[in-house]
Amino acid sequence: MLQIRNLTKVYDSGVVALDDVSFDIPDGQFLAVIGLSGSGKSTLLRCINRLIEPTSGQILWDGVDLVSLSPEEMRRMRRKIGMIFQHFNLVNRSRVLTNVLAGRLGYLNPAFSLINHFPKEDIQKAILQLERVGIADKANVRADELSGGQQQRVGIARALMQDPSILLADEPVASLDPVLAHSIMKYLELINQEDKVTVICSLHFLDLVHRYSDYVVALNQGKLVFEGGPKKINDAKFKEIYGKDAERVG
Amino acid sequence: MQEKKPNVWKSVTLGVAVLLGVLVYAYGAEVTRVNLSELQSERRQESLVRVLRAIFRPDLIEYDQVLEPRVAPIYVPCPAGGLPGDMSVSQDGSHITVTPACGAPGDVVHVQGFNFAPNVEGPLRFVPGSDPENPVALGQLIANTDAQGNFSMDFTLPNRESEDVQYIRVTMRQNEGLPYFTQNARDTWDRIVETVFMALLATTIGTILAIPISFTAARNLMRPVRSPIASIALNILGWAAGIYLAYQLTLWIGDFTRSYVTVLPLALASAVLIPIIANLAIRWAIPVEDEVNPPLALRVTRGAVIFAVIVLGIYAFYALAGAMSSLGPQLAARFSGVAFLGNFLFRMGQILTLLVPTIAALLGGGALGGMLARIGQQATERLPNGAVKTMNLVLGGLVGAVIFGLLGSAAEWLYQIGNPVSTLWIPAAVGAAGGVLLALLTQPKDTLPVGTALYFVIRTILNALRSIEALVMAIVFVIAVGIGPFAGMMALALHTVVSLAKLYSEQVESIADGPMEAVQATGANRLQTIIYAVVPQIIPPYIAYTLYRWDINVRMSTIIGFVGGGGIGFLLQQNINLLNYRGASTQMVAIAIVVATLDYISSVVRERYT
Ligand SMILES: Nc1ncnc2c1ncn2[C@@H]1O[C@H](COP(=O)(O)OP(=O)(O)OP(=O)(O)O)[C@@H](O)[C@H]1O
Ligand SMILES: [Mg+2]
Numbered sequence: 071m072l073q074i075r076n077l078t079k080v081y082d083s084g085v086v087a088l089d090d091v092s093f094d095i096p097d098g099q100f101l102a103v104i105g106l107s108g109s110g111k112s113t114l115l116r117c118i119n120r121l122i123e124p125t126s127g128q129i130l131w132d133g134v135d136l137v138s139l140s141p142e143e144m145r146r147m148r149r150k151i152g153m154i155f156q157h158f159n160l161v162n163r164s165r166v167l168t169n170v171l172a173g174r175l176g177y178l179n180p181a182f183s184l185i186n187h188f189p190k191e192d193i194q195k196a197i198l199q200l201e202r203v204g205i206a207d208k209a210n211v212r213a214d215e216l217s218g219g220q221q222q223r224v225g226i227a228r229a230l231m232q233d234p235s236i237l238l239a240d241e242p243v244a245s246l247d248p249v250l251a252h253s254i255m256k257y258l259e260l261i262n263q264e265d266k267v268t269v270i271c272s273l274h275f276l277d278l279v280h281r282y283s284d285y286v287v288a289l290n291q292g293k294l295v296f297e298g299g300p301k302k303i304n305d306a307k308f309k310e311i312y313g314k315d316a317e318r319v320g
Numbered sequence: 321m322q323e324k325k326p327n328v329w330k331s332v333t334l335g336v337a338v339l340l341g342v343l344v345y346a347y348g349a350e351v352t353r354v355n356l357s358e359l360q361s362e363r364r365q366e367s368l369v370r371v372l373r374a375i376f377r378p379d380l381i382e383y384d385q386v387l388e389p390r391v392a393p394i395y396v397p398c399p400a401g402g403l404p405g406d407m408s409v410s411q412d413g414s415h416i417t418v419t420p421a422c423g424a425p426g427d428v429v430h431v432q433g434f435n436f437a438p439n440v441e442g443p444l445r446f447v448p449g450s451d452p453e454n455p456v457a458l459g460q461l462i463a464n465t466d467a468q469g470n471f472s473m474d475f476t477l478p479n480r481e482s483e484d485v486q487y488i489r490v491t492m493r494q495n496e497g498l499p500y501f502t503q504n505a506r507d508t509w510d511r512i513v514e515t516v517f518m519a520l521l522a523t524t525i526g527t528i529l530a531i532p533i534s535f536t537a538a539r540n541l542m543r544p545v546r547s548p549i550a551s552i553a554l555n556i557l558g559w560a561a562g563i564y565l566a567y568q569l570t571l572w573i574g575d576f577t578r579s580y581v582t583v584l585p586l587a588l589a590s591a592v593l594i595p596i597i598a599n600l601a602i603r604w605a606i607p608v609e610d611e612v613n614p615p616l617a618l619r620v621t622r623g624a625v626i627f628a629v630i631v632l633g634i635y636a637f638y639a640l641a642g643a644m645s646s647l648g649p650q651l652a653a654r655f656s657g658v659a660f661l662g663n664f665l666f667r668m669g670q671i672l673t674l675l676v677p678t679i680a681a682l683l684g685g686g687a688l689g690g691m692l693a694r695i696g697q698q699a700t701e702r703l704p705n706g707a708v709k710t711m712n713l714v715l716g717g718l719v720g721a722v723i724f725g726l727l728g729s730a731a732e733w734l735y736q737i738g739n740p741v742s743t744l745w746i747p748a749a750v751g752a753a754g755g756v757l758l759a760l761l762t763q764p765k766d767t768l769p770v771g772t773a774l775y776f777v778i779r780t781i782l783n784a785l786r787s788i789e790a791l792v793m794a795i796v797f798v799i800a801v802g803i804g805p806f807a808g809m810m811a812l813a814l815h816t817v818v819s820l821a822k823l824y825s826e827q828v829e830s831i832a833d834g835p836m837e838a839v840q841a842t843g844a845n846r847l848q849t850i851i852y853a854v855v856p857q858i859i860p861p862y863i864a865y866t867l868y869r870w871d872i873n874v875r876m877s878t879i880i881g882f883v884g885g886g887g888i889g890f891l892l893q894q895n896i897n898l899l900n901y902r903g904a905s906t907q908m909v910a911i912a913i914v915v916a917t918l919d920y921i922s923s924v925v926r927e928r929y930t
Contacts, residue, residue, distance in 0.1 A: 119841055140701045146612065149843035159834035163856045172852050176843020181606050183848045189608050225838075232842055 077127035102283035152229030173231030374901035383495035398422035526816025534824030545771025551696035553715035558692035566684020594636035644669030720755025808885025
């Protein structure tokens with residue numbers, strides 16, 4: 071159970087990206103975060119693993135407040151929180167296998183990173199994860215030689231290497247065409263259902279929200295303006311989330 | 321539409337600007353003494369032509385020569401009683417004739433040569449005195465034979481009057497055998513090899529040192545580095561103590577082992593065996609997995625094992641250095657053909673002996689500093705605010721006193737003031753006050769931006785050093801280590817470090833953040849993030865900049881000899897000073913070839929790896 075309590079983020083520039091946001095995420099939920107561009111979705115996801123330091127508020131995970139952890143304790147905690155990104159964020163010049171193995175770094179003694187050493191089990195595990203997302207044959211290819219959909223699958227494999235309990239996905243399909251978008255979303259669904267991983271996924275398209283998510287939170291200018299099942303987003307709610315002039319597409 | 325009004329002010333400003341420009345350039349021409357008429361003067365043009373001709377005939381190869389001197393008698397002036405009867409020269413084989421056989425000074429006589437080898441040349445001279453083999457000879461002319469081996473030319477008699485017979489002499493020179501390189505060419509070869517290796521060593525050493533420095537000079541890596549006061553203070557104290565302790569320990573081990581390392585089999589055996597033992601011990605002592613709070617007893621044992629491995633390792637390095645130093649000369653004596661390999665071994669051994677304490681000191685500083693910083697960090701996190709505040713006050717004051725005390729001692733060493741109150745106690749007190757003040761003004765658990773502070777310090781030092789030309793650095797090193805390629809190499813290496821560190825760090829600053837963010841999100845620590853997300857991104861620009869620097873170093877090393885830094889510049893300068901332009905030309909050609917070749921090679925490498 072992840073509980074967000076009064077979470078606020080004010081950037082140095084003065085922008086209030088999150089404004090007193092509170093909601094709960096039960097274990098195993100597939101949560102969709104929606105909202106206009108600039109409404110604070112990325113900020114919310116990055117506050118959960120503290121890539122961005124919240125200004126105030128709490129993030130309780132099974133009762134432990136992530137915000138009050140020391141940097142070293144937070145680093146250990148991050149191992150259980152996988153993350154995938156809109157632009158995949160792979161290390162382009164490294165091999166696919168190395169990119170996937172990087173998901174294991176938190177569990178290893180940093181001294182061994184100096185000599186680029188990974189235990190055999192981790193290498194086997196990495197190949198297994200690549201098989202799972204269907205690109206085991208690309209293990210030794212440079213990451214930037216893959217197509218966008220393949221790169222995102224590498225990103226998923228990297229996150230799976232962490233044995234995560236939570237998976238943060240920041241617009242994972244926004245750079246992909248609709249067909250690929252569904253194939254990536256299906257992997258997330260699989261991870262959610264088979265591995266019982268809590269998925270927190272920001273999305274732009276409501277059809278994807280309806281198709282994959284159990285629960286939806288909506289942000290507008292940093293404020294929580296809606297939470298509930300995806301079916302509850304009717305036209306009135308939609309205008310509340312996206313503004314009066316918005317039109318539904320798709 | 322906007323109406324265009326004539327703007328008086330604008331025109332006036334333009335006029336003034338043009339006037340100012342004219343003044344600036346006029347003054348510039350004055351101070352640089354632009355003088356084209358000097359270029360046109362006959363004297364200048366003559367010497368220019370002479371130098372140019374010499375440059376286009378580099379002093380590269382020569383032949384053994386056979387000399388064929390032939391003389392013909394001549395009287396200056398004509399004897400009053402007419403020419404003596406017997407003036408004939410042998411008409412067999414090669415010979416010369418002079419007509420007429422006498423004349424007043426300044427008269428022109430006709431000299432003809434017959435039956436020489438075809439197409440050879442040699443000086444045509446007037447030999448004063450009555451000895452035809454007199455080495456003193458007058459004139460500038462060169463006689464060239466035609467395809468038949470004959471020549472014919474006019475000769476102006478010099479002002480050397482005598483009643484006795486004198487001679488006109490031609491000394492035909494003929495090349496014999498195969499050409500060989502002149503002494504100048506061989507010297508040039510030696511020096512150009514020296515030059516290339518000077519550049520190579522300087523680039524290698526400079527690159528190795530510049531890489532770690534470049535990370536600390538990159539804003540994006542350093543900005544997130546923040547620590548609480550106690551941690552910073554303990555880190556600095558740890559560095560100071562670690563450097564001192566490790567240095568002393570290493571020297572002590574060195575003294576202790578000195579008598580053993582000269583026993584070659586023992587030294588060799590320990591140089592081989594110790595790494596194996598160390599490897600096994602380290603495998604046990606450093607777990608692959610990242611463990612949370614292992615039991616204290618295990619941690620202490622591991623620490624002890626690692627310490628033992630380090631002591632053994634230092635000994636092994638000394639043993640290796642000793643083995644190399646004693647093996648090298650033996651090899652060099654036994655196999656004279658590859659003596660340089662033996663010498664190299666010896667030299668590496670010596671360098672290793674010198675480097676071990678320094679490297680150990682740095683590692684010791686890093687280890688102790690890191691350890692204490694961690695303790696400070698944890699103490700700050702766990703202790704209550706009041707205790708942390710007290711700790712900050714004490715440690716802040718202590719570290720301030722140490723830093724300023726050290727700075728004061730440095731000033732004492734430089735200026736020899738000889739007054740410990742003003743160079744040690746007052747600075748220490750000021751530093752302590754500063755540290756205490758800092759601790760008072762900050763909240764107990766606040767973190768300070770040490771990374772940013774370090775970034776500014778390092779950037780400032782780099783910028784300051786970078787503005788000093790390598791040639792100037794070479795002068796300093798010539799004073800420090802004496803004239804020769806070593807001084808030049810050190811100067812180039814230092815300049816390489818500062819300029820590459822700057823260029824590299826700019827590359828680090830321009831990498832994509834995404835991969836760093838992603839690797840950090842997996843729970844990797846800072847070191848791992850740098851190795852897996854930063855390093856792969858910077859490899860291509862690092863290679864490109866290293867090659868670029870290698871080009872510069874080759875170019876620089878060709879002139880660093882001008883200030884005594886070794887390499888081909890020394891020879892070039894010598895020949896220019898001796899007005900030996902043909903010799904200097906050889907060096908210039910060599911420089912051109914080397915620079916062009918290396919430029920080409922580096923462009924090929926750059927294309928392949930980036
Ligand atoms: N590093 C930053 N510094 C200052 N302001 C920022 C920073 N990052 C984001 N912001 C601001 O915070 C607000 C929320 O940004 P955020 O990236 O969380 O929105 P988002 O919902 O993810 O938008 P998008 O759909 O475009 O990704 C925006 O107004 C943005 O301009
Ligand atoms: Mg976003």
